[in-house]
Amino acid sequence: MEMRRFMSWTDEDFPSSVVSMALATRTDRRPSMTRTLWDSSVGKKTIMAVSGLVMLGYLVVHMLGNLKIFFGSDEFNHYAHWLRTLGEPFLHYEWALWIVRVVLVAAVVLHAVSAYQLSRRDLRARPTAYVHRKARSSYATRTMRYGGVILALFIVWHILDLTTGTVHSGGFQSGHPYQNVLDTFSTWYGNVIYIVAVLALGLHVQHGFWSAAQTLGVGSATRDRVLKTLANVLAVVLTAGFVSVPVAVMTGVVS
Amino acid sequence: MKLTLRVWRQQNAEAPGAMATYEVDGISQDMSFLEMLDTLNEELILGGDEPVAFDHDCREGICGACSLVINGDAHGPERTTTCQLHMRSFDDGDTIDIEPWRASAFPVVKDLVVDRSSFDRIIQAGGYISAPTGTAPDAHATPVPKPDADSAFEHAECIGCGACVAACPNGSAMLFTSAKVNHLNVLPQGAPERETRVLDMVATMDDEGFGGCTLTGECATACPKGIPLPSITAMNKEWLRATRKVRR
Amino acid sequence: MPDLSDYTNYRTGEPLVDAKAPTGPVAERWDTRRFEAKLVNPANRRKHTVIVVGTGLAGGSAGATLAEQGYHVIQFCFQDSPRRAHSVAAQGGINAAKNYRNDGDSVHRLFYDTVKGGDFRARESNVHRLAEISVEIIDQCVAQGVPFAREYGGLLDNRSFGGVQVSRTFYARGQTGQQLLLGAYQALSRQIAAGNVELHSRTEMLDLVVVDGKARGIVARDLVTGKIDTYFADAVVLASGGYGNVFYLSTNAMNSNATAIWRAHRRGAWFANPCFTQIHPTCIPRTGDHQSKLTLMSESLRNDGRIWVPKAKGDDRPANRIPEDERDYYLERVYPAFGNLVPRDIASRAAKNVCDEGRGVGPGGQGVYLDFAEAIERMGRKKVEEKYGNLFDMYARITAEDPYETPMRIYPAVHYTMGGLWVDYDLQTTIPGLFAIGEANFSDHGANRLGASALMQGLADGYFVLPSTINDYLARNPHTEEIDAGHPAVAEAVAETEDRLNLLLAVDGDRTPDSFHREIGELMWEFCGMARTEEGLRKALGRIPQIREEFWRRIKVPGTGEQFNQSLEKANRVVDYLELAELMCLDALHRAESCGGHFREESQTPDGEAARRDEEFSYAAAWEFSATGDAPVLHKEDLVFEYVHPTQRSYA
Structure with a gap:
């Protein structure tokens, strides 16, 4: 049996006892706000909430953009091209896109690193499992971790498939996203990977959105119903919106 | 009522622990869960065994000492403290799993007793x-x-x-x-x-x-x-x- | 049986005088004493160590306050956390003479009510001080964040309690004790974090260390490792609570025990009025032999519930099948003026009487009905729910009966012990340097405690009285001699403790500690419970030494002493109950009067009420220990009443 350990985020043990820690924080200078956020489980959750909301906002826009595929290849390809010229002439070609990409990568990295560290902490907090196990919380809540891993792997595949074309099936044509999308959803595995990921996304958003609201302290007993409904609506709309594309390709609605 | 209890036994913080199985008979519906454990312990003592250690004190649901995970539920199936849980929540012939609070911040002291x-x-x-x-x-x-x-x-x-x-x-x-x-x-x-x-x-x-x-x-x-x-x-x-x- | 004649053949020693009590007008005595007391220079306080045993309302508040003053405090509790001390379970409220209701309350009225409620067996000086301090307690607790009930205007709410005519009880729903205790616990926690209090939880005091006649430390056992250690200090404060668990079944917590005060008694602290125990009328009856403790239902239920039993003996029909004219509302019948609201001791005894007649209800006939049918009809179920909902829920959870449909069953149970270690006005026992506060001492409640006064006394002692009076002792006794574990007095105390525990482990008999506890408890309940007779007490006094002898022959404690061993803890506590029970019976035997919670059947008025005998018994009985089973020495402290003149109570 392991006795109590003091854990920090970076895996180094705190040398001082807790009592002196508590006293030290009283008398010493308090760490900066960033430091406080990064060092605390509540702060890490805040980082996850904010980065999650950033990604969620992006996904709503992304999903709406995807739906343009239903209006034909010209409109879809034109939209994709416009993304690169967004902000011109103030911004140079593709700058806006790169700014978005940088922000998104930062959000993904912060979200993932925080999630990883928090998960490690959570697993270490319960080193011995109960013999009699019982799961009570919702499926969405319990699958946040696995869902997150699925989504992370999906993002990698998705970028290699449709942004860089590295793993694309059939010849990847830069500047012809409409055809690229059709290629991807013409393979069974392309559809399977995509649909599984989108379903995982729906579950992730359902608990994640509500959870982020709690973490950021905007939830309350009276607002709970609204937040939960909003989370459900977001999850359903995103799932339906994203899934509609492969389904449309498979059924030949889009070809 | 006759019950089968599977109880976490652990000699001290360092020793390994395991579930042990006991049969108890003659349990009344009116007993509190802890009184049921008292009954088991009286038998264990007379048999020369060490009784099951568990924290308890006021037995009226306010001191916060009692702390058992019963069939996977903290404080058992009712929304109350273990001391206020009564055996009428169980049926004759039931098997009941009893474990300590599990958390690295609550190391086990002995059996079902943890350090909070x-x-x-x-x-x-x-x-x-x-x-x-x-x-x-x-x-x-x-x-x-x-x-x-x-x-x-x-x-x-x-x-x-x-x-x-x-x-x-x-x-x-x-x-x-x-x-x-x-x-x-x-x-x-x-x-x-x-x-x-x-x-x-x-x-x-x-x-x-x-x-x-x-x-x-x-x-x-x-x-x-x-x-x-x-x-x-x-x-x-x-x-x-x-x-x-x-x-x- | 030589023990019997020996033990009851006690000697009366020299009378006891409280040398610390100031004279003069009662309202000025506390100021006078505080001014006369010597002080310890703030810079010198950290050189003094004070041991506090217990972390309830009295101990928690004392430890925090002494540490705030600059003393080094070593504090002990046998629970895993100071927050679990049994003060946590007090429901009703705390009295204070704030007169926020403008209903004629005052310090003097609270003083008067408490002296009278105690049936004229408490000291006027102490009670007046308690009433004065009550006001400061509320201020202190509010400042700490204790969430007392408030009205819509944001000011504190009050309610009336236990037969007094003013609303002076402050409360936090049905959890006043919990909230006050958490306040003290939090103050103590602050001092622990600051390094001023060294807390030893899961550590139980097993003996007192007395060096050159002064209390200098304790012997304590680490309940996790079993290690027996000694701790030293300039003064020792016992805040270990009452001894109601002598009765086995009581409303006390399972681990509440008398060991700290009994071991101190054996070392020379005299024990006062041990027979004064309070039996609360409204507890949930026992359901069978498995019963391990009893649960109190707030006294406030008697405001609207009607108490009755069937008129006929052995009537076992369900309550709602017994017609109105076959019910006996015995309190309303015998005490028409007060009805169901007679004081606790009278209500308890009346319940016992009807049960003894064979008219009790429920399993074993040990219960009476507390019926809300009439109240529900009068006020509507909703109103009753509002007023008593949480209590009804609690009752339903424990008994699986719905009190809205069938009447509650209640029965009296041991609740509080007014007796305790004798202390002077400074709360110092007869051992210099040993102080006793809260329920552990005897001082303020006389022969009966009023509702909502226990919390008041615990906090008064801990926050205000002891931190003032202990200065005087510490200033006058600057200890120069360091003591350590090698000191002969220390070695002797440790050896005695170890021998006792080893013996308990070595007997290896065939009876559990609980079986002896139950036996002594049942004996006490029968002969030293609600009503006592000379014959019964003598019977008990004959039986106790036999049980004690059997205990040391047949006790079985598995395991070893070098481990967490709850059987050993329990057995060791039972050892002390087996001696304390004897002293309680002797005290009850010698006090051939009825007063407060002590009802001697031989001493009653023609209409069956308690008859006090002031000419003979207007004193506190302080007993000096001699040896196990040997007659103790009685010292009488005469009680003088200058302000509240003794009258016989009447509630008919």
């Missing part, structure tokens, strides 16, 4: 109002709006049993910590230490090795005193506010 002093250290980090004896103004000097007083009371009802930690899949102490933070931070008397209190208590909670909150809500479901889940949200809000407002 980490909770005390969280309180020591700031779960108080600094009001040395003799310094108090008249009790009516500062009126407290009734809704605030009621909210403070509802959070102050926490008995520090640790069921929230035991039930949480992450072994998180957020519900416990938030109960005390909200109790004191909502009162005008608690205002001067409002920021340092929440920052220091949360920091200590982390240092003690409790897990983080993923808002599964298991804690609030298990809480025998009904501390609600939004209590955690309120503490998150206090904490974020404190990171901005605290004097550095």
Whole structure:
């Protein structure tokens, strides 16, 4: 049996006892706000909430953009091209896109690193499992971790498939996203990977959105119903919106 | 009633533990769960075995000492403390699994007894109002709006049993910590230490090795005193506010 | 049986005088004493160590306050956390003479009510001080964040309690004790974090260390490792609570025990009025032999509930099948003026009487009905729910009966012990340097405690009285001699403790500690419970030494002493109950009057009420220990009443 350990985020043990820690924080200078956020489980959750909301906002826009595929290849390809010229002439070609990409990568990295560290902490907090196990919380809540891993792997595949074309099936044509999308959803595995990921996304958003609201302290007993409904609506709309594309390709609605 | 009990037995903090099986007979529906364990223990002692160690004291649901995970539920199937759970919640012939609270911040002392002093250290980090004896103004000097007083009371009802930690899949102490933070931070008397209190208590909670909150809500479901889940949200809000407002 | 004649053949020693009590007008005595007391220079306080045993309302508040003053405090509790001390379970409220209701309350009225409620067996000086301090307690607790009930205007709410005519009880729903205790616990936690209090939880005091006649430390056992250690100090404060668990079944917590005060008694602290125990009328009856403790239902239920039993003996029909004219509302019948609201001791005894007649209800006939049918009809179910909902829920959870449909069953149970270690006005026992506070001492409640006064006394002692009076002792006794574990007095105390525990482990008999506890408890309940007779007490006094002898022959404690061993803890506590029970019976035997919670059947008025005998018994009985089973020495402290003149109570 392991006795109590003091854990920090970076895996180094705190040398001082807790009592002196508590006293030290009283008398010493308090760490900066960033430091406080990064060092605390509540702060890490805040980082996850904010980065999650950033990604969620992006996904709503992304999903709406995807739906343009239903209006034909010209409109879809034109939209994709416009993304690169967004902000011109103030911004140079593709700058806006790169700014978005940088922000998104930062959000993904912060979200993932925080999630990883928090998960490690959570697993270490319960080193011995109960013999009699019982799961009570919702499926969405319990699958946040696995869902997150699925989504992370999906993002990698998705970028290699449709942004860089590295793993694309059939010849990847830069500047012809409409055809690229059709290629991807013409393979069974392309559809399977995509649909599984989108379903995982729906579950992730359902608990994640509500959870982020709690973490950021905007939830309350009276607002709970609204937040939960909003989370459900977001999850359903995103799932339906994203899934509609492969389904449309498979059924030949889009070809 | 005749029951089969599977109980976690562990000689001390260092020794390995395992589930042991016992049969008990002649259990009355009117017995409390702990009285049922008393019956088992009387038999064990007379048989020359060591009785099952478990924490208990007031047996009226207020001291927070009793702490058993029964069939996977902290404090068992009813929403109350183990001492207020009665055998009428079980059926003749049932097999009942009894385990200690499981958390690295609550190391097992013996059998079903765990060390919850980490909770005390969280309180020591700031779960108080600094009001040395003799310094108090008249009790009516500062009126407290009734809704605030009621909210403070509802959070102050926490008995520090640790069921929230035991039930949480992450072994998180957020519900416990938030109960005390909200109790004191909502009162005008608690205002001067409002920021340092929440920052220091949360920091200590982390240092003690409790897990983080993923808002599964298991804690609030298990809480025998009904501390609600939004209590955690309120503490998150206090904490974020404190990171901005605290004097550095 | 030579023990019997020996033990009851006690000697009366020299009378006892409280040398610390100031004279003069009662309202000025506390100020006078505080001014006369020597002080310890703030800079010197950290050089003094004070041991505090217990972390309830009295101990927690004392430890925190002494540490705030600058003393080094070593504090002990046998629970895993100071927050679990049994003060946590007090429901009703705390009295204070704030007169926020403008209903004629005052310090003097609270003083008067408490002296009278105690049936004129408490000291006027102490009670007046308690009433004065009551006001400061509320201020202190509010400043700490204790969430007392408030009204919509934001000011504190009050309610009336236990037959007094003013609303002076402050409360936090049905959990006042919990909230006050958490206040003290939090103050203590602050001092622990600051390094001023060294807390030893799961550590139980097993003996007192007395060096050159002064209390200098304790012997304590770490309940986790079993290690027996000694701790030294300049003064020792016992705040270990009452001894109601002598009765096995009581409203006390399972681990509440008498060991700290009994071991101190054996070392020379005299024990006062041990027979004064309070039996609370409204507890949930026992359901069978498995019963391990009893649960109190708030006294406030008697405001609207009607108490009755069937008129006929052995009537076992369900309550709602017994017609109105076959019910006996015995309190309303015998005490028409007060009805169901007679004081606790009278209500308890009346319940016992009807049960003894064979008219009790429920399993074993040990219960009476507390019926809300009439109240529900009068006020509507909703109103009753509002007023008593949480109590009804608690009752339903324990009994699985719905009190809205069938009447509650209640029965009296041991609740509080007014007796305790004798202390002077400074709360110092007869051992210099040993102080006793809260329920552990005897001082303020006389022969009967009023509702909502226990919390008041615990906090008064801990926050205000002891921290003032202990200065005087510490200033006058600057200890120069360091003591350590090698000191002969220390070695002797440790050896005695170890021998006792080893013996308990070595007997290896065939009876459990609980079986002896139950046996002594049942004996006490029968002969030293609600009503006592000379014959019964003599019977008990004959039986106790036999049980004690059997205990040391047949006790079985598995495991070893070097481990967490709850059987050993329990057995060791039973050892002390087996001696304390004897002293309680002797005290009850010698006090051939009825007063407060002590009802001697031989001493009653023609209409069956308690008859006090002031000419003979207007004193506190302080007993000096001699040896186990040997007659103790009685010292009488005469009680003088200058302000509240003794009258016989009447509630008919």
